[in-house]
Amino acid sequence: MADINLQEVHDFMIEIARKVGERITSATPSTGAAGSKKNSVDLVTETDQAVEKILSTSLHEKYPTFSFMGEETYKPGDKLTDAPTFILDPIDGTTNFVHRNPYVAISLGLAINKSPTVGIVYNPFTQTLYSAIKSHGAYLTHFLTPQPQPQKLKLPLHPPTPLTPLSTCLIAIEWGSDRSANDFAVKSRTFTKLAAADGGMVHGLRSLGSAALNMCAVAAGEMDVYWEAGCWAWDVCAGWVVLGEAGGRVVDANPGGWEVGVDGRRYLAVRGGEGQEGVIREFWGLVEGRFEVGG
Ligand code: IPD
Secondary structure, three states: OOOOOOOHHHHHHHHHHHHHHHHOOOOOOOOOOOOHHHOOEEOOEEEEEEEEHHHHHHHHHOOOEEEEEEOOOOOOOOOOOOOEEEEEEEEEEEHHHHHHOOOOOEEEEEEEEEEEEEEEEEEEOOOEEEEEEOOOOOEEEEOOOOOOOOEEEHHHHHOOOOOOHHHHOEEOHHHHHHHHHHHHHHHHHHHHHHHOOOOOOOOEEEEOOOHHHHHHHHHOOOOOEEEEEEEOHHHHHHHHHHHOOOOOOOEOOOOOOOOOOOOOOEEEEEOOOOHHHHHHHHHHHHOOOOOOOOO
16 A cells, blocks of 8 residues: 555546546437336446546556456446455436436545545536545545636535534435335335424434435535435445545444445435544434345
8 A cells, every 4th residue: 555646546536526427427328228226216327437437547547557447337246355446327317307306416535444545426417526535634625617717615514513423414315226125114114203393303304315425415515414225335445435535424324333334325425523432322222123135
């Protein structure tokens, strides 16, 4: 790791994401022959596949010794190793993309020893970029500004207010694409419990439709907590670095798991601020059941 120039990797990731962004914004979203994966709500478009191909080719050319894990080329059984690994979702928020909802991002991370180390989350529609290198802070860059230079802001955007009690929190949730069996029931019951007057009665529940953008919204301080099970390393790796550098923390979506791997598929992400541990415990106290995914 000592001989990897992380700043160079970070800058290259941004360069290629910016270049390919136009391919996404100018596309007519078409599921074509690809259509859907495991069920009718797990969508994939020709653009997802084309963008992954372009980005993986560029990454392989520049960093031939690094491993690669991408949403569209992943095969069941592929495992994340300790090797430096690019972890890519070419379009996180594919359902939004198909519906022409602009909450869409290229989510590109580098994990070393399985630890998220560099991350960029780039929304080509709004031309906003979240980026971070471990131990070097997290930033939000707006490329579309009236100023001649892009506007680069340090995250979180405002001094963090206390997190507790959970009832004062704005929480990101997602249904994801698993719509049956135990894990769907755990989500449904917990969403109700979080909202109910005799439960958490939290300020609100929101779904951006992109795990990466949910993580970054928590990093920015625009949401307080994000809870999901079923998504994958490529959905969270890049946002994880951004969140960690903004003072946030990721633990297991199942109660009691203080450590979770980037490929653990169950995530509870909490922004920085006083009461972080307390809000995690409070959230876990409202989880109705246990997820099986990732177990
Ligand atoms: C999905 C999004 C969504 C999350 C799903 C992911 P995709 O990724 O991140 O927010 O709920 O679990 O699969 O399919 O749009 O790349």
